Amino acid sequence: MSIVQVLFYFMGLITLASALTVAISKNLVRSIFMFFITLFALAVLYVLALADFVAVTQIVIYVGGILVLILFAFMLSGKEALAAAQLQSNRFISLSNLPALLLALLFLVVMINVIFKADVSNLQWIKEANGVKNVIGSNESMINNIGINLMTRYLLPFEAISVLLMVALVGAAHLSRREGTRI
Amino acid sequence: MITLADFMIVSAVLFCTGMFIIVSKKNSIQILIGVELMLNAAILNLVAFGKYDRINNSGQMFALFAIVLAAATTAVALAIILNVYKQYKTIDPDKIKQLKD
Numbered sequence: 685m686s687i688v689q690v691l692f693y694f695m696g697l698i699t700l701a702s703a704l705t706v707a708i709s710k711n712l713v714r715s716i717f718m719f720f721i722t723l724f725a726l727a728v729l730y731v732l733a734l735a736d737f738v739a740v741t742q743i744v745i746y747v748g749g750i751l752v753l754i755l756f757a758f759m760l761s762g763k764e765a766l767a768a769a770q771l772q773s774n775r776f777i778s779l780s781n782l783p784a785l786l787l788a789l790l791f792l793v794v795m796i797n798v799i800f801k802a803d804v805s806n807l808q809w810i811k812e813a814n815g816v817k818n819v820i821g822s823n824e825s826m827i828n829n830i831g832i833n834l835m836t837r838y839l840l841p842f843e844a845i846s847v848l849l850m851v852a853l854v855g856a857a858h859l860s861r862r863e864g865t866r867i
Numbered sequence: 868m869i870t871l872a873d874f875m876i877v878s879a880v881l882f883c884t885g886m887f888i889i890v891s892k893k894n895s896i897q898i899l900i901g902v903e904l905m906l907n908a909a910i911l912n913l914v915a916f917g918k919y920d921r922i923n924n925s926g927q928m929f930a931l932f933a934i935v936l937a938a939a940t941t942a943v944a945l946a947i948i949l950n951v952y953k954q955y956k957t958i959d960p961d962k963i964k965q966l967k968d
Contacts, residue, residue, distance in 0.1 A: 692869045706884070719904075745934050746903075746937075787886065818920065826921075
C-alpha cells in the first residue's frame with residue numbers, strides 16, 4: 685500500500701466523517717465549520733486526482749466565497765433562526781428523521797451497486813485513453829493546458845458562464861435591496 | 868494506485884449525506900449546505916474521470932464551471948433566504964406557506 689493510497693483513505697475518511705457531522709449536529713455554527721473541513725478535505729482529494737488547479741479554485745471560491753456568504757446569511761438571519769435550530773431534536777435516528785434516513789440509505793445501496801456493476805476501471809474509453817497514453821501523469825502540471833483549452837475549445841461555455849455570473853450578480857443585488865429606498 | 872471506484876464510492880456517500888441533510892433539516896441555510904455537498908460529490912466524480920483526458924481536460928474544465936455555477940446559485944439563494952427572513956421572521960421552509968404578502 686503506497687503512501688498516496690494511505691493519504692487518499694485518510695482524507696476520504698475525514699471528508700465523510702465531517703459531512704456526517706454536518707448532518708448530525710444540531711448546532712448551526714458547528715455544522716457550518718464542519719462544512720469548512722469537508723471542503724478542505726475535498727480539495728486534497730482533488731489534488732490526489734491530479735487536478736491541482738481545480739483544488740486551488742475549490743479553496744478560493746468555496747472557502748473564500750461561499751462559506752463567508754453562508755456565515756453572513758447566518759448572522760443576518762438573527763436570533764429566532766438560532767432558537768429554531770436549537771429546538772430541533774438532536775437525536776440522529778428519531779421518528780421524523782426516519783424517512784430521510786431510509787431514502788438516503790436506499791439511494792446509497794443503489795449507487796454502490798451501480799458502481800460495482802459498472803466496473804468503471806474497465807470502461808471502453810478509459811482503456812483507449814490508457815492505450816494512447818492520454819492520461820495525466822503525476823509529475824506534470826495541467827495549468828498551461830487548462831488555460832489554452834479555456835480560450836479555444838471551451839470558449840462558448842466560458843462566455844455563457846460569464847453572462848450567467850453577471851445575471852446572478854444583478855439578481856442577488858436586486859433581491860437584497862431594501863424596500864422603500866428608491867434610488 | 869487509487870482506483871476510480873474508490874473516488875466514486877466517496878462521492879456516492881457524500882451525495883447521500885447531502886440528500887439526507889436536504890430532506891431532514893428544518894433550516895434553509897443547512898439545506899443550502901446539503902445542496903453544496905451534493906454538488907461537490909458531482910465535482911469529485913468529474914475530476915476523477917478527468918484524469919483520463921489529458922489533451923482536452925474536459926473533466927477538470929467542467930468541474931471549474933460547476934464550481935462557478937455553485938457560487939452563483941449560492942449568492943442568489945442566500946439573498947432569497949434573507950428576504951424570506953425579513954418577510955416571515957423564520958427560515959424554516961415548513962413554516963413558509965403563502966405566496967402573497
